[in-house]
Amino acid sequence: MIPSDADYRRAVELLRAGELVAIPTETVYGLGADAANPAAVAKIFAAKGRPADHPLIVHLAGHDAVDHWAEAVPDVAWELMESFWPGPLTLILKKQAWVPDAVTGGQDTVGLRVPGHPVALELLRRFAASGGKGAGEHAGIAAPSANRFGRISPTTAAHVAEELGERIPMILDGGPCKVGIESTIVDCSRGEPVVLRPGHIAPEHLEAVLGLRPSIETAQGAPRVSGSLEAHYAPRTPLRLVAGERLLDFLNSQRHRGGVCAVIAHSQPPQAGMPHPWRLLPADPVGYAHDLYGALRDMDHAGADLIVVESLPGDVAWTAVADRLRRAAAGAGQG
Known part of the structure; x- marks a missing residue:
């Protein structure tokens, strides 16, 4: 444009x-x-x-x-x-x-x-x-x-x-x-x-x-800067981070309770017949970062009770997106 x-x-x-x-x-x-x-x-x-x-x-x-x-x-x-x-x-x-x-x-x-x-x-x-x-x-x-x-x-x-x-x-x-x-x-x-x-x-x-x-130094301190609040970048739907090895078990337990989840994952594609809205993001930190906010916004509109995000790898390359997701989870569901 x-x-x-x-x-x-x-x-x-x-x-x-x-x-x-x-x-x-x-x-x-x-x-x-x-x-x-x-x-x-x-x-x-x-x-x-x-x-x-x-x-x-x-x-x-x-x-x-x-x-x-x-x-x-x-x-x-x-x-x-x-x-x-x-x-x-x-x-x-x-x-x-x-x-x-x-x-x-x-x-x-x-x-x-x-x-x-x-x-x-x-x-x-x-x-x-x-x-x-x-x-x-x-x-x-x-x-x-x-x-x-x-x-x-x-x-x-x-x-x-x-x-x-x-x-x-x-x-x-x-x-x-x-x-x-x-x-x-x-x-x-x-x-x-x-x-x-x-x-x-x-x-x-x-x-x-x-x-x-x-x-x-990402905690609030001196000087204060944009994006340093503990709760930020947040959807209105509650959000939870779940480890990849526990993701399917967690979703099945939510399903048995009647809960509807919207899923953002980077390593696990949805299984056939999976009833939850599912977004598979790139498994590299640059591609994931590019798509993250659009995915959060879409899942916030999905009518789910909970947004479930597969936890990220722990290496330093994922630091920036991990920071955004941590703050999003802290602020999700408010307002």
Whole structure:
């Protein structure tokens, strides 16, 4: 899906007017507003039902805008930018004094990234070139995932419409997201880099650039970052993780009790006559991540009493999707 010139012009006009635009990125769709406009940013929180102290990620058109938003950027951050931007990597840096508290959740840090999606980049370039108020040529778009707070992130424009409907004036359709889960977040504000949210860019990728493998610190702490709440990415249907060797026995026991399950598996195809809705995802972590949120969303609509997900392999390559499923299970069935 390639937006027209008129689509881009309308999106820029809305952003400059302080309105919201849902935008595609390679990770998930974001709910965007002018990051230099606190009143516009407040509309993100209102549309999502998001806590006001929860920080946002600012999306930029390129590296040259970083110094406008962040101060005393360490060499390690520049190394990561050169290696992974544009791409699914967010860096936490000490913010410039002018950056609105609405974006940072009142913290002294800001999350920045250059997305690796041609539609997002074109919009960011046009928005920066429009010469609006605030950051001007270094303008950024604050954009958390375009869904109700705590729910399943959207990976298509149709998912955004389902989640937010008429709460937003425009969805810029860029087709399905390539990665399918949120960006890796690396904190570069406290000395040695620390992974605060795992993602498509894995620790071994970071190690290849840095010469050391950064530690992973996914619990809520300082600084707070997007996606760090214990319950997140969650369907409304209760969700349970079940080991592969126990999966069929568990489903049979649920069936005998009259329960209807919706199943997401990566190693076990459904048996003939299996009455449960069943989604077989790729058995590799990249393919699984790409399909995960769509599968969760479909199974949430399946009319089941319980979503049953086959537990993932324990090796480090599955860290990011395991993180999303753990948080989804913690928040599932609420609301």
